[in-house]
Amino acid sequence: MQQVPGATASRKPSDHVGAGIEARGLVRAFGAFRALDDVSVSIQAGEFFSLLGPSGCGKTTLLRIIAGLDSADAGSLSIDGEEMLAIPANKRPVNTVFQSYALFPHLTVRDNVSFGLRMKGLSSGEIAPRVERALDMVEIGSMAARKPAQLSGGQKQRVALARAIINEPRVLLLDEPLAALDLRLRRQLQTELRALQRRLGMTFVYVTHDQEEALAMSDRIAVMNAGRIVQVASGRELYERPRNRFVAQFLGSCNLIPGTVTARAGNVLTVATNVGPLEVRADHGTLPASSQVTLAIRPERVRLNPDVPGRNSFSAELRDATFTGAETQVTLSASEMELRAVIASEAVGVGSFVPGRAVVVDLPASGLIVLED
Amino acid sequence: MNAAARRRDKGWWLGVPGIGWLGMFLVLPLLAVFAVSFLTRGEYGGYGLPLTIENYRRLAGWGELGFDPLYPVILGRSLALGFGTAVLCFLLAVPLTFFIAGLGERRRLVALTLVMIPFWTNLLVRTYAWQLLLGPSSWLSEAAAAAGFISAGEGLYPSWSAVAIGMVADFLPFFALPLFASVEKLDWTLAEAAADLGANRWQVFRHAVWPQIRPGAVTGFVLVFLPATGQFVIPDLLGGAKTALLGNAIQQQFGQSRDWPFGAAMACVGLVIMGAGLFIQRRINRLKEAGL
Amino acid sequence: MKRSSWFNSTVAWLVYAFLYAPIAVVVVFSFNAARSGIEWRGATLDWYRRLFANEQVQSALKVSLIVAVTSTALAAGLGTTLALALEKHMRRGREVVNGLLAVPVFVPDIVLAVALLLFFGLMREWFRVFELGLVTIIAGHVTFQIPFVAMVVRARLAGMDPALDEAARDLGATPRQVFRHVTLPLLMPGIVAGAMLAFTLSLDDFVVSFFSGGPGSTTLPVYIYSSVKRGVTPEIHALSTLLMAVSVVATVVAMMLQRRDVR
Numbered sequence: 001m002q003q004v005p006g007a008t009a010s011r012k013p014s015d016h017v018g019a020g021i022e023a024r025g026l027v028r029a030f031g032a033f034r035a036l037d038d039v040s041v042s043i044q045a046g047e048f049f050s051l052l053g054p055s056g057c058g059k060t061t062l063l064r065i066i067a068g069l070d071s072a073d074a075g076s077l078s079i080d081g082e083e084m085l086a087i088p089a090n091k092r093p094v095n096t097v098f099q100s101y102a103l104f105p106h107l108t109v110r111d112n113v114s115f116g117l118r119m120k121g122l123s124s125g126e127i128a129p130r131v132e133r134a135l136d137m138v139e140i141g142s143m144a145a146r147k148p149a150q151l152s153g154g155q156k157q158r159v160a161l162a163r164a165i166i167n168e169p170r171v172l173l174l175d176e177p178l179a180a181l182d183l184r185l186r187r188q189l190q191t192e193l194r195a196l197q198r199r200l201g202m203t204f205v206y207v208t209h210d211q212e213e214a215l216a217m218s219d220r221i222a223v224m225n226a227g228r229i230v231q232v233a234s235g236r237e238l239y240e241r242p243r244n245r246f247v248a249q250f251l252g253s254c255n256l257i258p259g260t261v262t263a264r265a266g267n268v269l270t271v272a273t274n275v276g277p278l279e280v281r282a283d284h285g286t287l288p289a290s291s292q293v294t295l296a297i298r299p300e301r302v303r304l305n306p307d308v309p310g311r312n313s314f315s316a317e318l319r320d321a322t323f324t325g326a327e328t329q330v331t332l333s334a335s336e337m338e339l340r341a342v343i344a345s346e347a348v349g350v351g352s353f354v355p356g357r358a359v360v361v362d363l364p365a366s367g368l369i370v371l372e373d
Numbered sequence: 374m375n376a377a378a379r380r381r382d383k384g385w386w387l388g389v390p391g392i393g394w395l396g397m398f399l400v401l402p403l404l405a406v407f408a409v410s411f412l413t414r415g416e417y418g419g420y421g422l423p424l425t426i427e428n429y430r431r432l433a434g435w436g437e438l439g440f441d442p443l444y445p446v447i448l449g450r451s452l453a454l455g456f457g458t459a460v461l462c463f464l465l466a467v468p469l470t471f472f473i474a475g476l477g478e479r480r481r482l483v484a485l486t487l488v489m490i491p492f493w494t495n496l497l498v499r500t501y502a503w504q505l506l507l508g509p510s511s512w513l514s515e516a517a518a519a520a521g522f523i524s525a526g527e528g529l530y531p532s533w534s535a536v537a538i539g540m541v542a543d544f545l546p547f548f549a550l551p552l553f554a555s556v557e558k559l560d561w562t563l564a565e566a567a568a569d570l571g572a573n574r575w576q577v578f579r580h581a582v583w584p585q586i587r588p589g590a591v592t593g594f595v596l597v598f599l600p601a602t603g604q605f606v607i608p609d610l611l612g613g614a615k616t617a618l619l620g621n622a623i624q625q626q627f628g629q630s631r632d633w634p635f636g637a638a639m640a641c642v643g644l645v646i647m648g649a650g651l652f653i654q655r656r657i658n659r660l661k662e663a664g665l
Numbered sequence: 666m667k668r669s670s671w672f673n674s675t676v677a678w679l680v681y682a683f684l685y686a687p688i689a690v691v692v693v694f695s696f697n698a699a700r701s702g703i704e705w706r707g708a709t710l711d712w713y714r715r716l717f718a719n720e721q722v723q724s725a726l727k728v729s730l731i732v733a734v735t736s737t738a739l740a741a742g743l744g745t746t747l748a749l750a751l752e753k754h755m756r757r758g759r760e761v762v763n764g765l766l767a768v769p770v771f772v773p774d775i776v777l778a779v780a781l782l783l784f785f786g787l788m789r790e791w792f793r794v795f796e797l798g799l800v801t802i803i804a805g806h807v808t809f810q811i812p813f814v815a816m817v818v819r820a821r822l823a824g825m826d827p828a829l830d831e832a833a834r835d836l837g838a839t840p841r842q843v844f845r846h847v848t849l850p851l852l853m854p855g856i857v858a859g860a861m862l863a864f865t866l867s868l869d870d871f872v873v874s875f876f877s878g879g880p881g882s883t884t885l886p887v888y889i890y891s892s893v894k895r896g897v898t899p900e901i902h903a904l905s906t907l908l909m910a911v912s913v914v915a916t917v918v919a920m921m922l923q924r925r926d927v928r
Contacts, residue, residue: 067835068834068835069831069834069835088834089831089834089835090834090835090836090837090838090839091837094835095835095836096831096832096835098828098831098832100826100828102826102828102829102831102832103832104829104832104833104847105829105851106850106851115833115836115838115846116836116837118846119833119836119837119838119839119842119846120837163836164835164836167836167837384749384750384753384754385750385754385758386750387746387747387749387750387754388746388747388749388750388751388754388758388762389750390742390743390746390747391743391744391746391747391750391811391815392747392762392765394743394807394808394811395765395766395769395808395811398781398784398804398805398807398808399765399768399769399777399808400765401784402777402780402781402783402784403768403780405780405783405784405787406776406779406780406783409783465676465680468672468673468676468677468680469673469676469677469680471670471673472670472673472674472676472677473677475670475673486920487681488681488684490913491684491685491687491688493865493912493913493916494688494869494908494909494912494913495869495871495886495889495905495908495909495912496869496871497869497871497886497889497890497893498687498691498889498905498908498909499687499688499691500687501889501893501897501901501905502686502687502688502690502691503687504893504897505690505694505897506686506687506690542683542684542687545680545684546684599771599773600771600773600774602773603773603774603775603776604773605773605774605775605872606871606872610893620773620775623775623776623779624775627779627782627876633783636779637779637783640775640776640779640780643772643773643775643776644772644776647771647772647773647776651767651771
């Protein structure tokens with residue numbers, strides 16, 4: 001893809017043109033149902049920010065409120081310090097790429113893309129070169145004279161993107177734009193969108209329910225559930241230090257082990273569980289003794305039959321070992337609890353993991369996470 | 374309502390011209406009819422005070438010279454005609470819609486369109502055509518005479534039968550379309566199950582088929598019965614002077630008889646019938662939605 | 666029931682014959698060289714030719730066309746604005762207006778016709794307006810055309826993707842621009858379809874024209890009616906055939922327009 005019109009030759013991600021968004025206490029209710037329940041979030045200028053969550057969590061509602069397509073019942077929203085809630089959609093420095101593309105069926109690709117500029121009243125002399133550049137940027141120049149009905153899903157997506165970007169908005173909103181495309185096309189467009197965002201320096205707010213997609217593209221992710229924001233962090237941090245059960249299980253899979261705090265030494269907690277006492281590092285301080293906690297550990301951090309048993313080792317019975325190519329998924333059973341581990345297949349000798357065998361399991365303290373609930 | 378909803382409703386002024394027009398040329402005239410029905414006929418065919426319910430009494434049968442069943446009979450005849458037309462249309466529409474439902478996708482559309490096309494042509498033209506088809510020298514009449522239904526030399530027109538034929542020919546599409554909407558969705562497996570359990574053809578229809586097509590049949594019935602009761606053109610052209618129905622009677626009052634208040638009263642009765650029919654239909658639909 | 670399908674087919678074919686018999690008779694006899702009666706005496710276009718020379722027919726045709734075109738234009742405007750108001754705004758008054766729109770459809774045409782007659786009479790007495798003539802006929806036609814136009818346009822509006830409106834606003838269009846650049850172009854086939862439907866209704870109307878017309882404002886159907894009362898002539902067949910052809914063509918075009926995609 002080529003440079004954005006009017007940009008200098010080398011644009012670093014830090015020279016952003018995007019705007020920061022500040023939402024405070026947003027509420028959106030439909031009768032008794034709260035689509036957004038006191039939502040506050042700060043989105044940095046120039047970042048690729050995703051809203052991630054299951055259907056009905058409120059992520060699309062939040063996006064529409066930022067766009068101005070829906071109103072908030074309470075709270076405030078500002079973009080680069082300017083209060084937005086009272087400003088109608090057509091006057092906000094924001095453009096949206098819709099999930100259903102929403103291309104105007106009666107207009108050609110070219111007229112679709114130039115729509116925003118035409119509404120602003122620019123002359124055709126000014127519009128034409130910008131349209132050409134936008135079309136080239138999304139690589140859809142050859143389809144310029146076609147109508148949306150003649151395009152494939154991926155092509156429509158590109159047109160929708162060009163139509164939004166050509167207006168040089170400070171914030172670009174994308175509502176699950178890749179949901180209707182097949183896997184291969186999705187992966188390809190994910191990479192392209194990420195590169196585009198870096199190059200343009202625009203703030204992207206991206207809604208998706210696909211955690212892999214969010215992890216692949218975003219600088220930071222807000223995980224949402226039932227109208228609330230559960231945790232905001234980079235993908236890595238969400239994965240390695242999820243705040244609660246919901247986040248832990250939404251991004252990747254997780255083993256959950258309930259237990260009670262028995263001792264505390266500095267920032268090392270000892271937690272009594274069904275598989276014995278486990279030592280955990282506690283980041284946040286205030287967990288008194290005898291409080292109930294849930295520990296989480298990702299399957300790939302579980303060590304089996306280590307050469308040097310660690311402090312959190314115990315014996316378990318191997319239930320199943322499934323070879324899935326590069327990895328082998330192992331199911332273990334210990335004290336009426338089922339645990340899952342994922343190990344590299346090359347570490348497994350053929351015939352060594354037989355169901356029924358006893359295995360030594362080690363849960364390294366560095367991999368154990370204390371969840372808030 | 375929040376701000377956005379209030380903003381959306383702002384455009385209501387768009388509807389003002391349309392509603393204004395209907396208010397002036399629909400509501401006011403109907404109110405005028407209602408008002409005039411209570412006035413008295415003037416000397417030279419005008420009308421004016423005093424207010425009276427004489428017109429309605431005449432319609433109910435109490436004329437100046439005691440009980441005169443003329444108008445109640447006319448009313449009864451019109452209702453009977455409307456009802457009869459609806460029933461005949463039903464009897465023809467059921468096999469017709471079943472036939473169409475049995476056709477393939479594309480032919481179905483053609484078949485339905487073919488049913489509709491006569492409906493789009495001028496009613497007057499189609500009705501006078503029946504005069505030709507049913508006149509004394511037409512071979513339909515000659516066949517009927519040969520079969521003994523009518524005496525030789527007479528025609529099937531003008532007569533009640535001619536009116537009935539004309540009415541059914543005009544109203545059949547009104548019944549067929551809503552009925553078809555139900556027939557299209559018919560679940561035949563219920564009929565097969567009934568037959569499997571030993572029901573004969575009539576029982577299969579009554580218990581497995583009829584309940585499913587009833588909504589369409591009711592809609593069709595109302596769509597035919599109400600307008601048929603007030604029909605004017607068809608009885609006028611095919612009935613000759615012999616048949617007097619509500620539509621003709623109204624026309625007469627505004628034509629030769631020049632008794633506008635009386636005609637207005639008849640028109641009001643027509644309105645009441647229409648209103649009652651619509652009300653009943655809505656009740657039935659609501660019951661249907663409640664699953665009864 | 667499938668076993669009786671021969672019964673269904675037979676009845677169906679008979680019904681089709683029954684429905685088309687009157688149309689066929691008129692069309693066929695419009696080409697019949699016989700002056701009257703039902704014998705076939707050879708094909709001819711004489712009756713059609715005579716139509717063009719018939720002054721009364723020409724004048725009725727003029728009246729019908731003026732009425733149809735004017736009333737259609739008015740009804741298209743009033744019906745479209747009403748449809749827009751109902752679909753996009755007016756959450757509250759909707760039920761009432763829907764009921765109002767249903768009245769001209771369900772009311773027997775003669776009741777509507779005499780109501781208008783009464784109303785025009787009152788207007789004449791009190792305000793000296795509405796002499797029976799072209800204006801009153803047009804007014805009557807518009808009244809029953811509006812619900813049909815509104816219905817067709819509403820159906821089209823309801824089928825439009827609401828995201829298009831949002832996309833237009835998102836891209837900076839003011840409400841007026843949204844209407845001009847998105848809503849209206851997409852609505853146009855529906856408006857034209859509604860207009861064609863209204864045109865047909867006006868052209869074919871008899872009862873309202875009969876009661877609302879005055880001397881000098883005879884429409885084609887009224888002319889046909891008075892001629893039929895005196896005795897049917899082949900010229901009437903020719904005229905009727907043409908009238909039917911126009912109605913069918915206009916309605917078919919309207920139907921095809923309605924099928925164009927809105928998404």
